[in-house]
Amino acid sequence: AVVSTQSTGNAELDLPDDIDQESYLKPFQRTLATFVNGILAPLVPGEKNPGDILTVTSKDKLLFSSIGMKGEADKDFNYKIFSKEQLTEAQLNKLFSKINDVKVVDWLAYPKYSVPDSVPNFEMAPGLYYVNAIESAASAIEMSCIGSKNVALLAYQYLEKVDNVDSGKVCRDVRNFREEL
Secondary structure: OEEEOOOOOOOOOOOOOOOOHHHHOOOEEEEEEEEEEEEEOOOOOOOOOOOEEEOOOOOOOOOOOEEEEEEEOOOOEEEEEEEOOOOOHHHHHHHEEEEEEEEEEEEEEEEOOOOOOOOOOOEEEOOEEEHHHHHHOOOOHHHHHHHHHHHHHHHHHHHHHOOOOOHHHHHHHHHHHHHHO
16 A cells, blocks of 8 residues: 655656546645744734734735744744745834744645535545545645544555455554554
8 A cells, every 4th residue: 555645736746547636636825934033013002912813814915824922932932924925024023023033934835725626535546545635625734634544544444455464463563653652
């Protein structure tokens, strides 16, 4: 059995011709995670900011998608900001009254969703599985856990049917692996 966790849209996989690769391709949206150690400026003068400030919109003119405090540090606080574009120094200075350190991670984080949409199968071909098929429905770490469990069960069922696989040993290995976690 082969299990793929790599996004098919971001990977150069040489898959068999009989697999409908188009059903597994989904464009991803660019997300920038900016990590700032500093002090967040009050969004409303004289008021304390909430621990998490979330905004969700389709408008591109917003500076950020979300800001969340990620705890105290040796100096001030750590914040994570999600945005669609890289924040400039001037934009960061509007959001923060003090900045000690900034780190940026630019990545293709989430699938772009459309309506109607379809969810591809976890089994791409007999013995070939795609954990991230569920991301076509929703993208979150919890969804990855569900996809992983589904694929593990499908792969187990597949291996049960293969003559030269000792399914008892596979079960013991899985049990031992879970205990180590």
